[in-house]
Amino acid sequence: MQNNPGRLCEILKIDYPIIQGGMAWVSTAELAAAVSNAGGLGIIGSGNMPPEILRSEIRKARELTKKPFGVNVILLNPDVDRLLEVILEENVSVVTMGAGDPASRIKFLKQGNNEIKVIPVVPTGALARRAERNGADAVIAEGTEAGGHIGDLSTMVLVPLVSSLVSIPVIAAGGIADGRGFVAALALGASGVQLGTRFIASEECTVHPNYKEAIIKARDRDTIVTGRSINLPCRVIRNEFTREYQKKEKEIILLEGEEFQNARLELEEYAIGRLRLAAKEGDMEQGSVMAGQSAALINDIKPVKQIINDIMEEAQKYFKKISHLGEAILEI
Numbered sequence: 001m002q003n004n005p006g007r008l009c010e011i012l013k014i015d016y017p018i019i020q021g022g023m024a025w026v027s028t029a030e031l032a033a034a035v036s037n038a039g040g041l042g043i044i045g046s047g048n049m050p051p052e053i054l055r056s057e058i059r060k061a062r063e064l065t066k067k068p069f070g071v072n073v074i075l076l077n078p079d080v081d082r083l084l085e086v087i088l089e090e091n092v093s094v095v096t097m098g099a100g101d102p103a104s105r106i107k108f109l110k111q112g113n114n115e116i117k118v119i120p121v122v123p124t125g126a127l128a129r130r131a132e133r134n135g136a137d138a139v140i141a142e143g144t145e146a147g148g149h150i151g152d153l154s155t156m157v158l159v160p161l162v163s164s165l166v167s168i169p170v171i172a173a174g175g176i177a178d179g180r181g182f183v184a185a186l187a188l189g190a191s192g193v194q195l196g197t198r199f200i201a202s203e204e205c206t207v208h209p210n211y212k213e214a215i216i217k218a219r220d221r222d223t224i225v226t227g228r229s230i231n232l233p234c235r236v237i238r239n240e241f242t243r244e245y246q247k248k249e250k251e252i253i254l255l256e257g258e259e260f261q262n263a264r265l266e267l268e269e270y271a272i273g274r275l276r277l278a279a280k281e282g283d284m285e286q287g288s289v290m291a292g293q294s295a296a297l298i299n300d301i302k303p304v305k306q307i308i309n310d311i312m313e314e315a316q317k318y319f320k321k322i323s324h325l326g327e328a329i330l331e332i
């Protein structure tokens, strides 16, 4: 399919094809409502929420905005089915889901509400096709530049690949923080973009101020990937926690069988509670400061409305630049 930002906006009932990533401990009702009020699609991150807390967060968002918003569920979450029931009961209009195979959950949601829009995160071409076959309304092609739990492929390869494999709209994610990234994503075949890290450094985001400062301060090589040894790669800002974690990872790769499984559990336990420590307590040394490579491009904390307006304005500017480049290419 030809990419079509207008069509994506129609499907999601939004003004701009800009979606805010549904980040656990970060994407609260306040942030989601601010993004939706600014014309994008705000998403509540349910990753840290028991089902009844999610219900109250959805109700809070409804009080803060009349516009549509979504909820993200992490498919690794043992509570996922109860969270999906709350989402159906509260009549949420959009669900994004990542960190697992979405097929059965797309079907479950569509059976409960045939109007609901379901948008899985896909790290590979194969999963994008499978999601489309199972009824997804769009897919988020998230490159390895993104923060948190990630796949292996870069946004530059994944977005055109997925765009050529599916006919539903593709939303690009991973490494995008500004108007240039937005224009590049559309050039690669996407109809819209999802931004996480950029929205953490917003005035409305309720994370601890130290987290926002860490993103602003981060330079190009300050995010690293932990968890490859246990097949749970996760991009975070390097700190004391990641140094200790990586030391443990060096030991684990030499192990096999039961010894490996025990060490794996120990490593998982070592990471429990670390995201909350960073996002709520502001502990930038012992916490897990999940952020994407785009942190290197982010130098200020802005209101959500200004983030979205700046992206759209910059995008228009770069599209003009590109038309000059187009002429130059035609002359070669």
Ligand code: TUI
Residues within 6 Å of the ligand: 024, 047, 074, 076, 097, 098, 099, 100, 101, 121, 122, 123, 127, 142, 147, 148, 149, 150, 151, 232, 234, 290
């Ligand atoms: O889910 C995310 N980002 C997240 S989730 C999270 S909480 C967490 N923290 C540490 C370890 C695990 C979870 C923090 N950040 N993004 C969406 C995403 N989905 N990225 C990668 C994937 C993905 C990976 C494999 C989606 C599907 C998949 O399929 C495997 C399969 O089962 O076929």
